[in-house]
Amino acid sequence: MTARVTGKKILTGALAAVLSLTMTQAIAKGADQSTVNLQHVVDQAYTKYKDFKEGKNADYIPILATVPSDLFGVVIVTRDGKIYAKGDVDYKFSIQSVSKPFTASLVMQQQGPEAVAEKIGVEPTGMPFNSKVALELLEARSVNPSVNAGAIAAVSMVQAKSEKDRWKQVLQNLNDYAGSDLKLMDEVYDSEYSTSWSNRAIANLLYNYGRLYSEPEEALRVYTRQCSVGVSAKDLGIMGATLANEGVNPITNKRVLAAEHVPELLAVMAMTGFYDESGIWQYTSGLPAKTGVGGGIVTVVPGKFAIAAFSPRLNEAGNSIRAMKAIRYIAGELGVGLYGANPE
Ligand code: GLU
Numbered sequence: 001m002t003a004r005v006t007g008k009k010i011l012t013g014a015l016a017a018v019l020s021l022t023m024t025q026a027i028a029k030g031a032d033q034s035t036v037n038l039q040h041v042v043d044q045a046y047t048k049y050k051d052f053k054e055g056k057n058a059d060y061i062p063i064l065a066t067v068p069s070d071l072f073g074v075v076i077v078t079r080d081g082k083i084y085a086k087g088d089v090d091y092k093f094s095i096q097s098v099s100k101p102f103t104a105s106l107v108m109q110q111q112g113p114e115a116v117a118e119k120i121g122v123e124p125t126g127m128p129f130n131s132k133v134a135l136e137l138l139e140a141r142s143v144n145p146s147v148n149a150g151a152i153a154a155v156s157m158v159q160a161k162s163e164k165d166r167w168k169q170v171l172q173n174l175n176d177y178a179g180s181d182l183k184l185m186d187e188v189y190d191s192e193y194s195t196s197w198s199n200r201a202i203a204n205l206l207y208n209y210g211r212l213y214s215e216p217e218e219a220l221r222v223y224t225r226q227c228s229v230g231v232s233a234k235d236l237g238i239m240g241a242t243l244a245n246e247g248v249n250p251i252t253n254k255r256v257l258a259a260e261h262v263p264e265l266l267a268v269m270a271m272t273g274f275y276d277e278s279g280i281w282q283y284t285s286g287l288p289a290k291t292g293v294g295g296g297i298v299t300v301v302p303g304k305f306a307i308a309a310f311s312p313r314l315n316e317a318g319n320s321i322r323a324m325k326a327i328r329y330i331a332g333e334l335g336v337g338l339y340g341a342n343p344e
Contacts, residue, residue, distance in 0.1 A: 038076050038305075039084040041333050045309075045326040046074050046086040055313035055321040058293040063191035067093060067295070067312045074326045077237035078305040081250035085234060092230035093310060094188040096292030097129065097146065097318075099174060099226045100154070101269050102239065104145035105257045106173040107157045113264040119157060119213070120150045122268055129275045129318060130198050132205065141211040146272035146290065148223075149202050155223045156206075156214040163218045170226050177239040179251040182229050189228035196224060231296065233310040240298040240306025266300060270338075274324075277317045285328050286337025297323040301336045 050072055059065035073089035108116055116122065121140030127133060130148045135141050142153035160166035175182055203220045206212035212219055231239075242249045243266060247257035257265065269288035274281035281289060289299035295312035297320055307330050309323035335341030 073233035077241035079245035236308035
C-alpha cells in the first residue's frame with residue numbers, strides 16, 4: 001500500500017515535472033498559449049503590481065483627477081473569445097486615446113490604409129501627444145493617428161452626412177470592436193470640452209494647413225465625445241482581441257476591419273501607441289499597443305490574444321504605469337514579443 005502510494009506520488013511528481021517542462025517550453029517559444037495557464041499569469045501580474053503606487057491621475061481634464069487612483073484590473077482576451085481577468089476589470093472609465101486606432105480603423109475601412117498614410121501620416125513624432133510644435137515642424141501636420149492632431153484629422157475623415165452621423169458612426173465602430181453598447185460619459189465630455197483650448201488650437205491649425213477634412217469645431221466635438229466613451233478593461237480586451245483575430249470580433253463574430261488592413265493598423269499602434277515613449281515600449285515589449293490618459297492600455301499579440309489593463313496613475317508621458325508594467329510582465333512571461341521573447 002505504502003509502496004503503491006509512493007509509486008503514485010513519484011509518478012505524479014514525474015508527470016508534474018513533464019507538464020511543467022512542457023509549459024515552460026511553450027512559454028519560452030511563445031508557440032502555443034493553449035497549454036499555458038493564462039489565468040495564472042494574469043493573477044501573477046495583478047499580485048505583483050497591486051500595491052504599486054507611483055504616478056498620478058491625469059488632471060488637465062479636471063474630472064480624471066477624481067477617478068479612484070487605486071483601481072487596477074488586468075485581462076487577457078483570446079482570439080476565440082476566452083476571458084482571463086483579475087481585479088477591477090468591469091469598472092467603466094473614459095477610453096481617451098485608446099479610441100484613436102479604432103477610429104483610424106474606421107477610416108481605413110472606408111477609404112483604405114493609403115488614405116491614412118497620405119491624409120494623416122504614419123510617422124512617430126517623438127513628441128508629446130498634444131504637441132503643437134510637431135504640427136508646425138512636420139509637414140504632415142497631423143503626423144499620425146495616435147497623436148491628438150492625427151486623431152482629430154481621422155474623425156474629420158469619417159465619411160458622414162452631418163455631425164450627428166459622424167458621431168453615430170464613430171460610436172458604432174467602437175461598439176462593434178467591443179461587442180457591446182458603450183455609453184458616452186457625459187460628465188467626462190463636459191469636463192474635457194469646456195477645457196479643450198489646446199485641442200481647439202490643434203483643430204484650427206490643421207484646418208489652416210488644409211489637413212482637416214470637416215469643420216474644425218465639429219471634428220473637435222466628435223473627437224472629444226469619442227475620448228469620453230466609457231469602457232472597462234474587459235471591453236478593451238475584447239477590442240484588442242478583435243484585432244488579434246484579424247478584424248473579427250470573437251464574441252459577436254462580426255467583421256469590423258478587413259483582415260488585409262489589420263497589419264497597417266497594428267503597425268501604427270506599434271510605432272506610435274505610447275506617445276513619446278513608443279520607442280522604449282517597442283524595445284521592451286515588442287508588441288503593438290495603445291494607451292490613454294484615462295489609465296487604460298490595450299496590447300495586441302497578433303493572431304493570439306489581447307492583453308488589457310487599467311490603472312489611473314500615469315507617468316510624465318501620460319501612460320498608466322501599473323497597466324504598462326502588468327502588460328509588460330505578462331508579455332515577458334509568455335514570450336510573445338513579435339521580434340522574439342523579451343523576458344523581464
Ligand atoms: N482626450 C484626450 C486629449 O485630447 C486624450 C489624450 C490621451 O489619452 O492621450 O487630450
